[in-house]
Amino acid sequence: MTELNLSGVEKAYGDIKVLHDIHLSIESREFVVFVGPSGCGKSTLLRCIAGLESITQGQIRIGNRDVTYLEPADRGVAMVFQSYALYPHMSVYDNIAFGLKMQKLPKEQIQAKVQNAARILQLEPLLDRKPKALSGGQRQRVAIGRAIVHEPEIFLFDEPLSNLDASLRVQMRIEIAKLHADLQATMVYVTHDQVEAMTLADKIVVLNKGCIEQVGSPLELYHHPRNRFVAGFIGSPQMSFLQVSAASVSTEGVEVILPGGGRLRVPVNGDGVKAGDALTLGLRPEHLSELGQGEAQIPAKALVVEHLGGETFTHAETADGADLMIKGDGMSQVKAGQQLSIGVSGGRCHLFNAQGQALPHRVHYTDRAAEEAAQLPGSAAVAG
Numbered sequence: 066m067t068e069l070n071l072s073g074v075e076k077a078y079g080d081i082k083v084l085h086d087i088h089l090s091i092e093s094r095e096f097v098v099f100v101g102p103s104g105c106g107k108s109t110l111l112r113c114i115a116g117l118e119s120i121t122q123g124q125i126r127i128g129n130r131d132v133t134y135l136e137p138a139d140r141g142v143a144m145v146f147q148s149y150a151l152y153p154h155m156s157v158y159d160n161i162a163f164g165l166k167m168q169k170l171p172k173e174q175i176q177a178k179v180q181n182a183a184r185i186l187q188l189e190p191l192l193d194r195k196p197k198a199l200s201g202g203q204r205q206r207v208a209i210g211r212a213i214v215h216e217p218e219i220f221l222f223d224e225p226l227s228n229l230d231a232s233l234r235v236q237m238r239i240e241i242a243k244l245h246a247d248l249q250a251t252m253v254y255v256t257h258d259q260v261e262a263m264t265l266a267d268k269i270v271v272l273n274k275g276c277i278e279q280v281g282s283p284l285e286l287y288h289h290p291r292n293r294f295v296a297g298f299i300g301s302p303q304m305s306f307l308q309v310s311a312a313s314v315s316t317e318g319v320e321v322i323l324p325g326g327g328r329l330r331v332p333v334n335g336d337g338v339k340a341g342d343a344l345t346l347g348l349r350p351e352h353l354s355e356l357g358q359g360e361a362q363i364p365a366k367a368l369v370v371e372h373l374g375g376e377t378f379t380h381a382e383t384a385d386g387a388d389l390m391i392k393g394d395g396m397s398q399v400k401a402g403q404q405l406s407i408g409v410s411g412g413r414c415h416l417f418n419a420q421g422q423a424l425p426h427r428v429h430y431t432d433r434a435a436e437e438a439a440q441l442p443g444s445a446a447v448a449g
Contacts, residue, residue, distance in 0.1 A: 363407045
């Protein structure tokens with residue numbers, strides 16, 4: 066059982082501070098993903114955990130050990146890098162076994178560890194091959210196998226899939242998820258790809274400019290982003306944003322004036338908001354209707370229509386120049402240049418104040434989902 070705890074961790078290069086007062090607890094066996102845009106500090110934070118970078122301030126604990134000043138080899142971690150860094154003249158077996166040989170372990174013990182890693186990663190038929198005879202996904206599995214044989218307390222992954230093509234990325238995501246389930250190990254994974262974060266993580270840590278913006282499960286971050294940055298980063302395609310103003314505030318929520326003059330009540334806590342305040346309305350593509358279905362409508366013009374077979378994405382523009390993305394089914398008949406009346410419902414929206422902070426929903430998303438399910442034909446509530 067291995068927990069990872071960071072307390073007040075900071076990192077600076079001279080006068081440039083790249084990590085700011087990081088406090089984070091990772092439970093044993095959790096799969097935690099650090100996500101954020103390029104330059105946000107996620108790889109630096111991972112390297113600090115690994116001991117490849119020294120921290121300027123704070124403490125790092127693994128289990129009940131303070132590892133802040135320990136060498137990387139003494140921390141009980143293994144790291145898989147973006148680059149495979151395999152020895153081209155060595156076989157797969159020798160690449161995986163290299164670190165163990167450097168430790169001068171008995172030959173039988175090395176063989177047992179390598180064979181076990183090869184079995185887990187389905188590399189057994191490839192042990193005699195050289196790296197040049199492997200695909201990108203196979204090379205990455207060899208790099209992971211090199212980490213597995215050390216039986217670390219914590220696995221660290223630094224953008225391990227970024228060199229792979231799209232189909233291999235999907236395959237390797239599945240394999241890494243299976244690996245976590247098989248090993249039941251604590252894993253920390255860095256990526257700039259929020260799809261990887263959503264599909265792999267038990268817990269996501271969203272970083273921006275060296276600070277933690279929000280920590281939570283994928284669904285918590287998706288349905289309840291703390292601020293506009295998190296809302297815009299989590300979700301694919303991204304959330305659309307409209308500049309609106311508050312028309313009125315009541316116990317039922319905040320009524321806003323939409324582009325085109327329509328009004329929509331968003332069921333959020335409007336404490337601190339008054340009529341006339343400038344706000345930002347967040348809309349996810351799947352919660353918009355190109356057919357105008359909803360509590361209010363937003364006039365817009367379709368600019369580009371992307372037909373992907375099972376679904377259709379329409380890029381539209383409102384009269385004041387704001388961009389909207391609408392996700393429809395594969396049978397959508399919308400054409401580029403068409404005028405649309407986009408339907409929207411308040412319960413599906415997010416509202417942010419002038420500082421970019423989210424106004425909390427009055428009903429938690431799981432409660433709202435239960436209410437909606439109860440109204441479906443055939444449900445117990447309807448039948449009763």
